[in-house]
Amino acid sequence: MKRLALLLAMAGLFVAPAVQACPPLLSRQALQQLDPQEELGQYVMLRWLTCGAETTLPALPVLRAGLRLQALQRDGDGDEPAAAPDDEFAEMVVASLSVNPHAVIAGFFEEREDIDEDTPAYLRSLMAWQVSAQQKLRHFEQGVAPVIAFLRQQPLSPSIEQQLELILIAQEIRQGKIEQARTHLARVASAAALPQADTESAERLAQMKAVLAPVREHSLAADTQRWVIDKSTGRRLRMRCGTGAWMEAMYGLDYLRAEVLRRADADADAAIAELLQDDWREQIGGHGSRSGFLAELLRKRHPPAALKLAWDDALASIRNDDDKAGLSLFGNYLALPSAVLEGDVTAAGGARERPLTVDELAELVRQSALYRETYAASR
Secondary structure, three states: OHHHHHHHHHHOOOOOOOOOOOOOOOOHHHHHOOOHHHHHHHHHHHHHHHHOOOOOHHHHHHHHHHHHHHHHHHHHOOOOOOOOOOHHHHHHHHHHHOOOHHHHHOOOOOOOOOOOOOOOHHHHHHHOOOOOHHHHHHHHHHHHHHHHHHHOOOOOOHHHHHHHHHHHHHHHHHOOOHHHHHHHHHHHHHHOOOOOOOHHHHHHHHHHHHHHOOOOOOOHHHOOOOOEEEOOOOOOOOOOOOHHHHHHHHHOHHHHHHHHHHOOHHHHHHHHHHHHHHHHHHHHOOOOOOHHHHHHHHHHHOOHHHHHHHHHHHHHOOEEEOOEEEEEEOOEEEEEOOEEEEEOOOOHHHEEEEEOOHHHHHHHHHOOHHHHHHHHHHO
């Protein structure tokens, strides 16, 4: 919840009346009066995005001291103490640096608080300063190195150090420095000296290796999992949730992988195939996170007339036979939901399943972001 609060704070409010200058940093005394978990952390992140890290850095020692004091107080109260006095601060900073800034600044989190009379004055003054999403993104990226440098002024655990290196690698990927990122990752992997029990660090390293791996060949026909639309409880589709979705929100692994594939010009067809496989079910569910990358690759690879023809052929190829539905798009087989579960008070369990018609499947395809972004562009 602490990390989520920080991320929600980063989402912030981006449309507000403009004022003449970014509000000055609160005094040290005023900062010390804020709760480090619930208030000061939110203020620091919002000010970093709004005004930049350079003028926000002086608040970090106050935040660290406040978190340290809270940890000592919990220890004195008999509650479970932190593993080390500054672990909580380091983890909070790492969580803030690890986000996908594009997703956060674009409003990836929908639940945001509006400015009203209950909004604290110290936040209201920041929210009232108009700054574009692009400027917030620049503020975030420019702040990564100095914030890491500040964090490294104190001894850090090997796990935190590794996470900081992965944060820098992620930034290199966002900047399009793919080969530099691969070299950096190889150096981090070869220097890894983490405890064997630290499975989380090993998993993070493996995930970044997968992000930077060469374009892989796929057999999309291997997708044999039965797919059913669930409309019985108001949900449009059964979608991925839980840890995987949180990891994407937190670290932007899907975004980083798409960045790597986007720049794999020599393997454009393989990159398109991989992105299609990884994002197709989300596309049909109306939640595709990589449609922009896919559309860009497809437009580079195929002229408008070819895009239109490919989609027309794909819609004509839709089949729903033997409880397995799908279509052929750009030479790749893509699965489609074969049935829909609808509410029915007369049926056992209050729901009844029926096969989807070809026309219904075609409409699902037309509603996908990828179809709209590439078919409309081909007209």
